[in-house]
Amino acid sequence: LTQAYHVGANDYLNKPIVKEELFSRIETHLKLQQVNHSIEDKVVQRTRQLTLSYEKLEQAHDHLKQTQSQLVQSEKMSSLGTLVTGVGHEINNPVNFVSGSASLIERDLDRFKILLNDLVGKNDDELMAVFDQRFDELFEHLSTLNDGTERITEIVSNLSTFARADGTGDGATEYALNSLGKCLNSTLNLAKTNYKTEVEFTCDIQDDPEIRCNASELNQVFMNLMVNACQAMEGRPDAQLSIVMKQLGSELIISFTDTGCGMSQETIDKIFEPFFTTKPDGKGTGLGMAISYGIIERHQGRFEVVSQVKDGTTIRVHLPLKA
Known part of the structure; x- marks a missing residue:
């Protein structure tokens, strides 16, 4: 009997076999088989539903992570816009002072050069050549200074254009x-x-x-x-x-x-x-x-x-x- 169960048997009858008992057992096993098939189908169906639910949950989670990342980056860009506006204003003020002072120095150097020309006159060409050389160097330094201030202004302008918020300038995102x-x-x-x-x-x-x-x-x-x-x-x-x-x-x-x-x-x-x-x-x-x-x-x-x-x-x- 033990060996029979090991090879797949699930029931037994004693001899002599009674026909009614045999048919009753067969009917019972058929019903059990139907119940097993029904349970297996339900398990497969439920597994399929769980798999679909898991896939949807995973997609929702990925979408949530993407949205969260976009919100973080959007907040960074908003903060950058506010920061650039303030920093740009603070940078532009001293740059304007430097640029204005450079223009005044250039004007005063021109006047000083004219004054020296008037004082020395045309009688000392060698001395005027030395003065002209020194003035050229000073004007070259001023030109470099002006180029630098213009570059700073351009960079601040580019940053402001890059990070600005459209519309009201208060961080609004309307198109x-x-x-x-x-x-x-x-x-x-x-x-x-x-x-x-x-x-x-x-x-x-x-x-x-x-x-x-x-x-x-x-x-x-x-x-x-x-x-x-x-x-x-x-x-x-x-x-x-x-x-x-x-x-x-x-x-x-x-x-x-x-x-x-x-x-x-x-x-x-x-x-x-x-x-x-x-x-x-x-x-x-x-x-x-x-x-x-x-x-x-x-x-x-x-x-x-x-x-x-x-x-x-x-x-x-x-x-x-x-x-």
Whole structure:
């Protein structure tokens, strides 16, 4: 009997076999089999439901993480805008003092030079030559000083354009009509400060129509694309970043083409995923392109990515003229 159970038996009858008992047991086992099949079906169905629920929960969790990251970055950008406004004002004041004083010094030097010419007269050419040489050096130093103050003013202006909040200037994010040419150039000037000796930049703005947008958010997208392109070309002697903005039909297209390392199709498929990065540890968070994707999506636009390994990358931003 023990051996019979080991090989799969689940019941037994004593001889002589009674027909009624046999049929009753068969009927009972058939019912048990139906119950087992029903339980198995319910387990499979419930497992399927749990799997779907888990997948939905996982998707919701990923979406929540992405939204949280966007909120954190948005708060950082808002804080940056407030910071830049205050710091820009504090920097501009002393820069204006320096610029104004330099202009006054230049005016007074001109007057002093004229006075010396009148005092010395035309009788001592050798002495006047020495004076002229010294004056030329002083004027050259003043020119360098003026160039420096103009550069500081330009950097502060670019930062303000990059980080400004559209509309009221109080951090509001309402969309407004903007021409992106100035924004693109300001962001490019900021990117150049870190890469101007390593990368050759070209910017061709063929069309600059007004579109309804949040310019500060788009500046953030442009900066992400420029920095990513420059980092992809690090160490390359032929590093070039070409930016073209043009209108095509009902869209405004801004393309960023670099001569960097390029990307595989597998990488292209993942670049907009939160926390995905090909950069070494400490070089990137993997949030830049995910945030950029969300910004362009809110503008009812889209990305187009064309890339080959070792053959550079072109990323096009398509924005609707009427959103």
